[in-house]
Amino acid sequence: MTDNTPAFERSATGFAGLWRGVPWSSLAIVGPFVLLFAVLSIASPSFLTPLNLTNLLDRQSGILIIAAASTLVLIAGGIDLSVGATYMLASVVCAHFVLTSGTWVGVIAALAAGLIIGLLNGVISTYLRVSPLIATLAMSFIISGATMLVQQGRLLNLTSADYDDFKAIAQTRFIGLPASVWIAVIVIVVLAVVLARTTGGRYIYAAGGNAEAARLAGIRVNLTQIATFAVTGVAAAIAGILDTARTSGVPTTSAVATTITFTVLAGIVVGGTSIFGGEGAVWRTVIGVLFIALIYNGFNLLRIDPLFQQIALGTILLVAVGVDAWSRARKR
Amino acid sequence: MPVEIVDADPAQLRVELRGIGKHFGGTPVLSDIDLVIEPGSVHGLVGENGAGKSTLSKIIAGLLVANEGTLLIDGKEVSFRSPREALGHGIATIAQELALVPALTVAENVFLGTEPRRAGFVRRRRLRARFLALARETGFELDPDAVVGGLRTADQQKVEILRALARGASFIIMDEPTAALSGHDAERLHGVVRQLADSGRTVLLISHFLSEVLDLCDTVTILRDGRLIRTAPAAEETEATLIEGMLGRSLGSVFPDKSPAEPDTDEVLRVADLVAPGVNGVSFTVRAGEIVGLAGLIGAGRSEIAHAIYGAARRSSGSVEMAGASTSRGSIASAQRGGMFLIPESRKEQGLLPQRAVRENVTLSDLARIARLSWVRRRAERGHVRDMLERVTVQGDARRTVSSLSGGNQQKVLFARALQRPRRLLIADEPTRGVDVGSRRAIYDLISARAKEGIGVLVISSDVEEVIGLAHRVLVVRGGRIVDELTGDRMTEQNVLHAAFTEAIPVHPTPPSEDA
Numbered sequence: 001m002t003d004n005t006p007a008f009e010r011s012a013t014g015f016a017g018l019w020r021g022v023p024w025s026s027l028a029i030v031g032p033f034v035l036l037f038a039v040l041s042i043a044s045p046s047f048l049t050p051l052n053l054t055n056l057l058d059r060q061s062g063i064l065i066i067a068a069a070s071t072l073v074l075i076a077g078g079i080d081l082s083v084g085a086t087y088m089l090a091s092v093v094c095a096h097f098v099l100t101s102g103t104w105v106g107v108i109a110a111l112a113a114g115l116i117i118g119l120l121n122g123v124i125s126t127y128l129r130v131s132p133l134i135a136t137l138a139m140s141f142i143i144s145g146a147t148m149l150v151q152q153g154r155l156l157n158l159t160s161a162d163y164d165d166f167k168a169i170a171q172t173r174f175i176g177l178p179a180s181v182w183i184a185v186i187v188i189v190v191l192a193v194v195l196a197r198t199t200g201g202r203y204i205y206a207a208g209g210n211a212e213a214a215r216l217a218g219i220r221v222n223l224t225q226i227a228t229f230a231v232t233g234v235a236a237a238i239a240g241i242l243d244t245a246r247t248s249g250v251p252t253t254s255a256v257a258t259t260i261t262f263t264v265l266a267g268i269v270v271g272g273t274s275i276f277g278g279e280g281a282v283w284r285t286v287i288g289v290l291f292i293a294l295i296y297n298g299f300n301l302l303r304i305d306p307l308f309q310q311i312a313l314g315t316i317l318l319v320a321v322g323v324d325a326w327s328r329a330r331k332r
Numbered sequence: 333m334p335v336e337i338v339d340a341d342p343a344q345l346r347v348e349l350r351g352i353g354k355h356f357g358g359t360p361v362l363s364d365i366d367l368v369i370e371p372g373s374v375h376g377l378v379g380e381n382g383a384g385k386s387t388l389s390k391i392i393a394g395l396l397v398a399n400e401g402t403l404l405i406d407g408k409e410v411s412f413r414s415p416r417e418a419l420g421h422g423i424a425t426i427a428q429e430l431a432l433v434p435a436l437t438v439a440e441n442v443f444l445g446t447e448p449r450r451a452g453f454v455r456r457r458r459l460r461a462r463f464l465a466l467a468r469e470t471g472f473e474l475d476p477d478a479v480v481g482g483l484r485t486a487d488q489q490k491v492e493i494l495r496a497l498a499r500g501a502s503f504i505i506m507d508e509p510t511a512a513l514s515g516h517d518a519e520r521l522h523g524v525v526r527q528l529a530d531s532g533r534t535v536l537l538i539s540h541f542l543s544e545v546l547d548l549c550d551t552v553t554i555l556r557d558g559r560l561i562r563t564a565p566a567a568e569e570t571e572a573t574l575i576e577g578m579l580g581r582s583l584g585s586v587f588p589d590k591s592p593a594e595p596d597t598d599e600v601l602r603v604a605d606l607v608a609p610g611v612n613g614v615s616f617t618v619r620a621g622e623i624v625g626l627a628g629l630i631g632a633g634r635s636e637i638a639h640a641i642y643g644a645a646r647r648s649s650g651s652v653e654m655a656g657a658s659t660s661r662g663s664i665a666s667a668q669r670g671g672m673f674l675i676p677e678s679r680k681e682q683g684l685l686p687q688r689a690v691r692e693n694v695t696l697s698d699l700a701r702i703a704r705l706s707w708v709r710r711r712a713e714r715g716h717v718r719d720m721l722e723r724v725t726v727q728g729d730a731r732r733t734v735s736s737l738s739g740g741n742q743q744k745v746l747f748a749r750a751l752q753r754p755r756r757l758l759i760a761d762e763p764t765r766g767v768d769v770g771s772r773r774a775i776y777d778l779i780s781a782r783a784k785e786g787i788g789v790l791v792i793s794s795d796v797e798e799v800i801g802l803a804h805r806v807l808v809v810r811g812g813r814i815v816d817e818l819t820g821d822r823m824t825e826q827n828v829l830h831a832a833f834t835e836a837i838p839v840h841p842t843p844p845s846e847d848a
Contacts, residue, residue, distance in 0.1 A: 198706045199699040206696060209685040216644055216676050216683070217697035217749070218668045278687050 029272050029284060029320075033291045040294060044301040052297070054177060058246065060293045061184035062087070062239035064286060067264045068191045069235030071285040072228040074268055075195070077208035077277035078125060078132040080229060083236045083264055084257030085143035086117050090240030091250045092147050095156035098244075103166040110237045117143060118233020122226030132229075140261070144254055151250070158248045170245035180242045187235065192282035204228060208277030266313060267292055270320045292316075344371035345422050345503045345534060346406050347392060353400035354387055354558075359768075361387050362558045365401070369503075369551075374525060374535045376549035376566065378542065380578050380829070381630060381794035384558040385538045389505045392536070393425040394418030424496035425505040430488050432495075434481030439463040441480050442494045466498055471527045486517035490524055497533075504528060505536045508631075510544060522548055540629045542571045542833050554578055575833065579796070579825040587801035588773075588780040593622040598655065600671070600756045600788035603641060606650035610636030612812035613650070618757060618788040623779065625803030626792040627828045633812035634792045635677050638759050641790075642674040643667040655756055668697070671756030675746045675763060677792070683746050684734050691717045691730040693745050698752040720748040725774050740771020747778050758782055761792040776802060796828045808832050 041048040066083050073080045090110040098106035121139055125132035158166065170180040195201040203224045206214035211221050244250055251257075271288025273280025292313060299309045352365040362384045369375045377385045390396040392403065394412030402409050405421055412418045415425065432441050439459050440447070448458040463476045472490050480491055489509060496504060506525070510518040525548050528535050539545050545552055545566070552569050554561040554577035561577045597620040606614040610633045618624045626634045639645040641652050646662035653659070654670030676682035684693055694717045695702060702712045717730050724744040726737070734745055743763065750758055760779060764772045779802060783789050793799045799806055806823050808816040808831035816831035818824075 197708055197710075199703045199708060200706060202692060202696065202699055202708065205688060205692075206685055209687050210681075212682050213676075213684055214696070216642075216664065216674060218664050219696070220665070278685070 029270060029287050029291060033287050033294070036291065036294050036298070040298045040301070044298070047298070047301055050176070052301075054181075056293055056297055057181045057184075058178050060289060061178075061180040061246075062243045063260065063263055063267065063293075064184045064289050065187045065235050065239045065242070066232070066260065067267045067285045067289050068188045068282050069228075069232040070264050071268050071271075071273050071280055071282050072191065072195060072204055073132075073225075073232050074273055074275060075208045075277060075280045076204045076225045076228045077211060078225055078228065079265075079275070080121060080136045080232050081133065081261055081265075082117065082121060082136040082140035082143055083232060084259065084261035085140035085147070085254075086114055086233055086236035087240040087243075087260050088251055088254065088257045089117070089143050089147045089150070090114050090237035091244045092151045092156065094237075094241050094244050095158060095250045096150055098158065098163060098166045099156065103163075103169075106166065107169070107241055110241050111234060114233040114235070114237025114240070115230060116233070117236075118230035119226065121233065122229030125229070126222040126225050140257065144257060147254075155252075156250045158244070163248070167245045167248060170242045178246075180246055183238070183242060187238065188282060188286060191231070195282055200224070200227070205278060208279075210278070263289075263292065266317050269324070270316055272320070272324070274324050275321065276324075288320075344532060346371050347423070347503060347534070348404040348407075349388075349392075349401065350404065351401035352388070352391060352398045352403065354384075354391060354396065354398050360558055362391075362398075363400075365560050367553060367560060367563060369534060369536060371502075371534050372529060372532050373550040374529050374537060374548050376545040376552040377536060377538045377555065378540075378545055378552060378574055378578060379555035380796060383555040383578070385555055386507060387558075388555065389425065389507055389536060389538055392418070392503075393423060393505050395425070419496075419499055419501060422501050423503040423505070424499065424501035425507065426489060426492050426496065426509060427507060430485075430492050432480050432488055432491060435479065437477050437479055438474050438483070438491050438494075439476035441491050442466070442498050444495065446498065462498075463494075466494055470494070470497065470531055472524065484517055486520045486524075489521060493524065493528070502532070503534045503536070505538075507538045508540065509537070510539065510541060518544070540833065542574050545574070546571065571833065575826065575829045579829060587798075588777050590780070590802075590804070591784065593619065593783070593804045597621050597786070600655055601641070601790070602651075602653040602656075603637075604651045604653075606637070606640055606647055606652065608636065608640035608645050608647040608650075610645075610812050611640050611647075614809075614812070614814055615650075616807055616814060616817075618790055620756070620786045620788055621783050622805065623783045623789045623791060623803045625799035625806040626790060626809055627796055627799045627806050628809035628832050630794055632809045632832070634809045635761055636812065637809065638674060638761050638790065638792055641667070642672060642759060644674065671754070672759065673697070673750045673755050673757070674759045675743075675750055675761060677761040677765070679739070679742050679746065679766075684742060686735040687733060689731050690721070690726075690728075690734050690737065690745055693734045694720050694730070694748045695752070697749055701753060716752075717748075720751060721745075723751060724748045724778060738768065738771070740767040740774070743767050743775060744771065744778075747775065751782075755787055757788045757790065759790045759792070762794065763791065764793070764795070764798060796825050796832075800825060800828065810834070 046052055066087065070080055070083060090113055093113050094106040094110035096106070097109045117139065121132070121136050124130050125135040170178060172179045174182055195204060203214070203219050206217070206219055207221045207224045214221050267289030268285045269275060269288070270291055271284035271286070273284055295312055296309055299306065347369040349365050349367040352362060353360065354362040365388060377388065379385050387396060391398045394415045394417050397411065397413065403411065410421060433444065436444070442463055443459055448455045448462065460476055467474060472494060474487060474490055480488060483491070493504060510521055522544070525535055525537065537545065537549060546569060549566045551563060552566045552574065553563040554574060556578055599617045600620050601618040603617070604615045614637055616624070626637065628634050636645065640647045643659060643662055643664045643666055651658055654667070654672055657670060659670050660666040680686065685696065691713065695713055699708060702709055702716055721730060724747045726741050726744045726748065734742060737745065763775050763779065767775065779789055779791060791799060791802055800823055806818040806828060807814045808818065808828055810832060815834070816827070818827055
């Protein structure tokens with residue numbers, strides 16, 4: 001199968017054409033990722049160890065799941081700023097019902113909450129014509145309020161062995177890796193395949209690439225976009241459930257929601273998916289998220305002041321968005 | 333650029349073109365234009381769509397640079413590299429799409445960027461006084477404190493004109509200023525044009541409304557195919573002489589032979605009393621194997637009719653039947669199920685996914701054909717796309733992004749999309765806009781081949797020659813209505829233009845909202 005060979009390699013003529021044809025934004029992240037990985041492997045003896053890498057993946061599993069789904073939203077021309085809040089709500093709802101009604105009630109209640117929020121986000125930002133930026137920002141406040149209503153100030157502690165069944169969802173190990181990582185892998189592969197190989201994936205690219213053309217071609221653009229929001233709501237819920245099971249508790253501060261939302265968006269953008277829609281891929285998001293995780297991990301291992309993590313992340317984000325805008329401007 | 337506020341009599345500009353020529357990528361759009369526009373006059377510019385009127389006005393306005401010839405202002409040779417430089421010489425364009433700030437007041441818009449100010453603060457009283465002086469001089473009645481967003485389009489155009497005048501313009505180019513106006517507002521704008529001329533300014537008026545041109549202008553220039561046919565005093569012209577001057581090309585052999593449509597085939601499309609945004613009660617039918625042309629001026633409502641039939645715009649009343657079965661309103665899916673397909677007017681905005689591969693663009697509307705349980709079968713897609721591209725004569729790699737193709741090939745990709753499965757009715761809106769001559773012939777062949785297969789085709793085009801060359805029957809649209817139906821010997825450019833140009837301004841039964 002030669003389909004994945006980018007078209008520019010054949011259509012461009014001469015060196016100048018080749019140079020211009022290189023999709024810099026898609027290669028942009030792979031090089032730095034490999035470089036960073038190599039540098040960290042050399043600089044820190046504790047980096048390239050099974051323990052460190054497993055922990056790293058385990059901690060990123062939730063973010064990876066949310067980011068993979070949010071990639072679909074962005075490609076379809078939307079944006080979801082409520083993923084962090086949805087994650088929090090799912091975590092609290094899950095913990096609440098696990099404590100009161102049992103493991104599976106908790107899991108299903110959390111998934112349902114995520115699905116409902118995703119559908120609401122989708123309907124508001126399509127049929128009700130509210131900009132998804134504003135719609136999901138407003139939703140995130142509503143969700144945070146709802147989370148507090150469910151939580152009622154309780155700690156929702158699941159450390160007791162009574163809840164081992166629930167915690168096994170994330171903590172059981174297969175082939176050396178915790179279940180949370182495996183679940184993340186499954187979600188990522190499913191979403192990547194849906195996007196790359198199914199009719200729905202094509203419609204997602206079409207909706208974000210040229211909504212009017214897609215509509216006139218007979219594609220139901222609104223439904224496509226709503227579906228991406230719904231998938232993202234469910235993904236945020238899965239992440240919330242997994243992290244609750246992994247850490248035996250719920251996040252203690254709502255700042256976690258904001259951090260998650262922005263880490264997800266940063267990962268997607270650093271990976272090279274366009275914030276303007278119509279372009280991008282799940283695998284890129286995975287590399288983008290892991291790239292950011294490597295930076296944090298590296299800073300910790302090398303004992304660099306955490307202050308610089310933020311500065312580094314901000315700089316990388318600006319460069320990533322800049323490369324995207326710049327490469328688009330040149331295409332015009 | 334220093335901007336002076338002209339309070340005294342405006343400088344009178346004598347604009348002269350000598351041997352002006354312009355081509356876009358080898359296609360000549362203007363050649364050898366000699367024209368003098370006398371100061372203080374209203375000068376009309378008429379011609380068919382694509383005759384070169386807009387190009388000519390853009391050269392004068394500094395938006396385009398001529399490839400040949402010279403532009404003289406008051407006898408001095410100039411060459412504008414930007415509209416700013418043209419404005420520096422006193423030339424301004426009032427575009428169809430107005431560039432005003434809706435939330436600011438009339439006076440603020442007029443002096444935007446040139447507000448009288450002190451230490452960063454706008455001197456409001458001074459601003460007002462200047463505005464009133466300017467308004468008095470031109471005779472425009474406008475409330476300086478009214479918010480522009482709430483004004484009627486005609487008044488917004490006045491604001492735009494005042495802004496040009498405030499920057500010292502004395503030569504105003506107006507491109508189709510009344511196209512978007514209702515009858516009453518058009519009358520008001522006519523008054524504005526006269527006031528401008530009375531105050532010593534020069535107006536270059538481009539208009540499709542011949543009666544308007546004859547009423548307002550002192551002199552009229554006719555363009556055809558990028559050539560200047562004649563310049564004459566408006567008093568010596570009539571609508572008939574203008575139309576005669578505007579046409580006159582021979583129908584070349586660019587068009588495929590027109591085999592007569594089978595006389596008694598079934599109706600594939602029946603439209604009855606269709607009312608939708610921009611469509612004011614349209615009824616017609618298309619039979620199998622018949623090519624029906626929708627002619628008319630830009631903005632006459634042709635594309636709106638197509639969109640309402642296709643379900644892309646919601647119809648408020650009337651019916652659309654495909655082979656006897658009615659389609660549900662506002663549903664493209666329903667129209668497609670009935671066997672209809674639309675190739676939209678604008679490839680870039682409405683047709684293609686520019687960042688995606690040719691292949692994905694071809695299969696977009698009928699992915700289900702090559703998918704099993706939502707899974708896109710790539711091998712099937714490859715073969716299918718290869719066949720389709722062969723039929724529409726597009727060569728090369730289907731993995732290229734579609735935006736790397738020429739305009740003609742992009743259009744053919746849309747035809748490939750349309751041909752993916754058997755249709756009953758194909759609507760092609762401006763099928764050859766921005767398409768080179770070679771591809772044009774190929775596209776004509778595609779259209780006529782579809783008709784021979786028994787598909788009904790509705791061709792919308794601003795190129796009258798094209799409509800007549802292709803269609804078995806021509807419907808002329810004006811003001812969202814079909815005003816004439818031409819068949820057989822009556823299908824001449826003369827008759828099409830007559831129908832398309834009659835009446836000064838279309839009167840709508842329900843006036844379109846101005847504030848939208």
